Amino acid sequence: MDQIEKLRTRAAELLASKPIDSNPEALSTWWADWCALGSMIPPNSIGERDAKGSPAPLPDSPAAHWKGWWSATAPPAPSSSSPSNSPDSTNKLKVTVWGGGAFGTAMARCASRNGHNVVMYVRDPEQERSINEDHVNNKYLSNFTLPDNITATIDLKEANAGSSLFIHALPCQLTPKWLAANRTLIPGDVCICSTAKGLYVETRQLLGDAMLAALERPQPLAFLSGPSFAAEIMKGDPSAVVVASLKLYHATAVQKFLSNNSMRVYVSQDVVGVQLGGALKNPLAIGAGMIEGLGLGINTMSAFVTRSCNELRQLCVAMGGKENTISGLSGVGDLMLTCFGNLSRNRTCGTRLVKGEKLEDILKTMTVEGVPTARVCVYYADMCGLDLPIFRCAAAVIDGKMSPEEARSALMSRPLGMEKGEIC
Ligand SMILES: NC(=O)c1ccc[n+]([C@@H]2O[C@H](COP(=O)([O-])OP(=O)(O)OC[C@H]3O[C@@H](n4cnc5c(N)ncnc54)[C@H](O)[C@@H]3O)[C@@H](O)[C@H]2O)c1
Ligand SMILES: O=P(O)(O)OC[C@H](O)CO
Structure with missing residues (x-):
């Protein structure tokens, strides 16, 4: 085991043994150990990067990439008062x-x-x-x-x-x-x-x-x-x-x-899962807006959201995120908000596209993160060998390669199968 590997192992052990917040004495000893460990990390060991310091454009596994990332910073000093889970209203910064x-x-x-x-x-x-x-x-x-x-x-x-x-x-x-x-x-x-x-x-x-x-x-x-x-x-x-x-x-x-x-x-x-959950729901919300624009009912929307969750989960796990994250706030939570909530700009974009507005005109009026993100989703799906028909249809409609009606027909005429999608 090389020196860096030993430091990583020790860091993992320390993280696993962090005392609970209500034990300030043990916490103080723990911080001292943690800071001492931080000072042993050689400066050239930060991250797994190329000679220029840039990570690869698409890491084989983002989770692996992130695990290799070390910040040079020491952890924040422990508060002099007993730490608590509630916001610290006395510490104005x-x-x-x-x-x-x-x-x-x-x-x-x-x-x-x-x-x-x-x-x-x-x-x-x-x-x-x-x-x-x-x-x-x-x-x-x-x-x-x-x-x-x-x-x-x-x-x-x-x-x-x-x-x-x-x-x-x-x-x-x-x-x-x-x-x-x-x-x-x-x-x-x-x-x-x-x-x-x-x-x-x-x-x-x-x-x-x-x-x-x-x-x-x-x-x-x-x-x-x-x-x-x-x-x-x-x-x-x-x-x-x-x-x-x-x-x-x-x-x-x-x-x-x-x-x-x-x-x-x-x-x-789960830095990968939380980032992916927030980003991936955006093209799906554009799809939900198209459903709204087509005048389809709540059966369609509920089926769309449920099957979208399945695709979100598959892509997140394939890219190194955790399945549980997608069941949480940055996953199902945000997907529901933006698919059902008419304050969503992504959803609004989908509705306006169906009504015949040009994408470039819509993008002049508001930030719609789902448009560029849809293209990257399809790239990730290809790289991971995943089918993900909803992501692909949403991207195709956004790029003008398919009409919303064609997307509807393509999704409804796919081969029938089991409900739970297989992961890879
Ligand atoms: N609006 C929401 O409800 C919400 C919720 C959660 C996350 N987000 C995310 O937050 C991010 C920002 O969204 P938003 O809603 O604030 O967008 P927005 O369009 O309301 O605002 C973007 C801001 O960025 C500024 N800006 C653009 N280019 C700049 C530059 N070069 N230098 C400095 N400022 C620049 C603009 O002037 C504008 O004030 C998005 O990724 C969005 O997905 C938004
Ligand atoms: O308006 P949207 O579609 O960018 O959504 C805003 C936020 O992401 C909601 O959580």
Whole structure:
């Protein structure tokens, strides 16, 4: 066993033996061991990458890729008070949100409810002024007043200075280039919690892999996903999401930043499954919108959603995610929200396509992550040797290679079989 392998084994043993939060003394000893282990990791052992530091465009197994990823950062220091599962209302920190769109605003509101000092990085000076002076985001969700502890800046350096958490709320496809252009303004030891739900079409990577390649260094990453319409978060309607990080303490930190009486954040270590659940539901929601646009009933929609879950599960497992994740919030939960909820832009896109609008015109009006993601889904299905007829039909209609009626007919005339789809 080489040195790195020994360190990984020791890390796994330590993670398995982490004491419960209510035992601060044992926890303190555990943190000391963990930090000592971190200092033994040689700097050149971070990640399994090529000479340029980039991961392969499509890792054979994303889970294996992620398991090989080590962040150089030490775990967060234990709190001096006894740690607890409830949000720590006495510990007010700076949280930076990248993106002044609907979800950036909702995430800012969420963190602000816990009293944190939230700074939104936005592009537009008028939007910056509006948030700082009128306490309203003039471009998105402008019917909601923002509290005083949310401010905005167009200066990314200022936005990031002294921040304890970066919440990334920019559309998926622009993210890697944006990160590459701004990497010197982003401290490498602060966790980036990505809320984007898409697969990166240019390299056909999971967004997390594309983010690390763009940053050209290790960086703690977490992924937030689940059924969460921005407008309902703004209202304070009870919602629940899941945050995944390879090292659980990053997800747990995000959980404490964002959880409150109107938001329950669950944690997970399935970074592949949580990313895939959030991304893959989007092309399926476009399909659900087509069903709505065709005027079909609830029988059709329920059958579609159920069979879509089956495909979601197959693709997630084939790509290295966990089956259980797809039964959860970033899977069935988000699929139900976006297939049945008319606030979904992906669903709306499907309905508008059926009504005869051009895709390029629809994309000028709103962010629809499912469009580029559909192409990557089909690529993954091909690479994994999976049939996945719903994903393929959705992608074909989105790309104008099939009409919605043809998709309906193709799906209904397939060979009959057993209900449970086989995994590989
Ligand atoms: N809206 C929701 O309910 C929701 C919920 C969960 C997750 N998400 C995910 O969050 C991500 C963002 O979605 P959204 O709803 O906020 O989209 P949006 O279209 O409302 O906002 C996108 C924002 O990104 C900004 N932007 C674009 N290019 C930029 C650049 N180069 N530099 C700086 N800012 C730039 C835009 O100005 C805009 O403010 C998506 O991946 C989406 O799937 C959205
Ligand atoms: O509006 P959509 O279709 O991008 O969906 C928003 C979120 O992903 C819902 O969880």
